[in-house]
C-alpha cells in the first residue's frame with residue numbers, strides 16, 4: 369500500500385484508518401488527539417436532536433476478544449457544535465442520529481460548514497425509537513439519507529449487521545444519495561451474570577464489538593461490495609494491519625477502528641506503519657475487492 373492522502377466518500381483522509389464513532393469522539397480535544405495519534409480521519413460520538421443521558425449502568429462489559437456496550441446514545445445535542453471550533457479544516461466526520469427523516473435533516477444542517485461529512489447512525493442495536501429500528505427499514509433509510517443530503521455535506525450511512533439482508537439496506541442508502549456506506553455497527557448481544565442472575569448490562573441488551581465480530585463485518589462488506597456502487601468503509605473488530613488488508617480485499621476502500629483504540633491509542637500509527645511497509649507495494653486500488661476475483 370502506498371501512504372498518502374486518499375479521498376473516500378467525498379472526504380480527503382490522511383490515510384486508510386479512521387477513528388470509529390463513539391470511541392474518544394465526545395470532545396474536540398479527544399478528536400484532535402486521535403488525529404495527532406495518526407488517525408486518517410475521525411468520527412464523532414453520535415449527536416441527536418435533543419440532549420440525551422443514555423442508559424443506566426453498567427453500560428460496558430469487557431470480555432476476551434469482545435466488548436459489549438449499551439451506552440444509549442448519550443450526547444449533548446446542539447451544544448456539541450462548539451467542540452468543533454478549530455477542527456473545520458481537519459478530516460472530521462459528524463455521526464448523527466434521529467428518529468425521523470425530519471430529525472436527521474435538522475441535525476445534519478447544524479454541521480454544514482463545520483465538518484467534512486456526516487455519518488448517519490441508523491444502526492444502534494439498543495436505542496428505543498432510534499438506530500436499528502430505523503435502519504432496518506429500507507424506506508426510512510432512503511428518506512433519512514435524502515434528508516441529510518440537504519445539508520450539502522457528503523453523507524455516509526452506517527448500517528446495522530442485525531438484519532436478514534444488509535444489501536437491501538445498502539441499496540436503499542444508495543438510492544437516497546449516500547456517498548459511502550459504513551459497515552457495520554455493533555452486533556446485538558447479551559450476557560447474564562451467573563452470580564447476580566441478571567443481565568450484565570443495565571439495559572439488558574447491548575452491542576458487541578471487538579475482534580469477535582470481525583468475521584461478521586467482513587461478510588457484510590463482502591455482500592455490500594457485490595451489490596452496491598458507492599464506496600464501502602469497513603468497521604467492526606479491526607485490530608491489525610492484516611485485518612485492514614483483509615477488509616480491503618473484501619471490498620472496503622477504508623476502515624474505521626473503535627474497540628481496539630480503547631485498548632491502545634497508538635494503534636493508528638502502528639497499523640499504518642506496517643500497512644504501508646508491506647511487501648509488493650500494491651496500490652490500494654489494486655487490493656480493494658480483489659478477493660471477489
Ligand code: DOR
Pocket residue numbers: 390414437438439440441442489491492493499553554574575576
Ligand atoms: O453499540 C453502539 N452503542 N452503537 C451505537 O450506535 C451507539 C452506542 C450507544 O451509545 O449505545
